Amino acid sequence: MSLPMIHILNGPNLNLLGRRQPEIYGHETLDDVGRDCAALARELGVETALFQSNHEGGIVEMIHTARDAASAIIINPGAYSHTSVAILDALNTFDGPVLEVHISNIHKRESFRHHSYVSLRADGVIAGCGTLGYQLALRRVVALLAT
Ligand code: DHK
Numbered sequence: 001m002s003l004p005m006i007h008i009l010n011g012p013n014l015n016l017l018g019r020r021q022p023e024i025y026g027h028e029t030l031d032d033v034g035r036d037c038a039a040l041a042r043e044l045g046v047e048t049a050l051f052q053s054n055h056e057g058g059i060v061e062m063i064h065t066a067r068d069a070a071s072a073i074i075i076n077p078g079a080y081s082h083t084s085v086a087i088l089d090a091l092n093t094f095d096g097p098v099l100e101v102h103i104s105n106i107h108k109r110e111s112f113r114h115h116s117y118v119s120l121r122a123d124g125v126i127a128g129c130g131t132l133g134y135q136l137a138l139r140r141v142v143a144l145l146a147t
Contacts, residue, residue, distance in 0.1 A: 004071040004142075005048075006141055008033075010051065011081075012078045017131070024104050037138055040138055044139070049070075059084075064090065071097075072141040073094060073096065073097070073098045074098075074134060075098065075101070081102070081117065082112055088121055097145060099123060101125075101127075102127040124137070
């Protein structure tokens with residue numbers, strides 16, 4: 001029997017994780033995040049696949065793919081969190097759990113980062129826990145899938 005698949009979607013500039021403003025986003029790369037989540041997924045009895053796009057439409061299409069391919073979504077939409085009704089609309093077409101992750105504490109930063117459209121759909125939001133936030137989100141979606 002195949003294991004539940006969880007897609008971890010990442011928005012603009014997160015391809016530069018580890019090299020981009022490390023004082024805010026830390027030193028781990030997106031590959032490190034993918035590896036850490038895959039290792040935790042094995043322990044939890046699920047599978048993960050990690051994707052990244054610098055384009056709003058690319059993220060919308062990743063969500064459309066997840067509709068058929070994933071049981072849950074973990075998403076860090078980057079700056080599109082604060083602007084994108086299109087990403088919110090796409091997430092509203094997805095039936096499973098959605099966890100929103102921000103590496104930094106967006107509420108401690110500029111006021112334009114305080115609002116997230118994605119939070120209107122997210123079943124949970126993790127902010128300010130660094131890249132560990134992806135693993136916390138993974139534990140939460142696995143718990144939600146079990147209920
Ligand atoms: C990542 C970004 O790229 C920013 O645009 C968001 C988010 C915050 C993060 O903390 O992971 O404002």
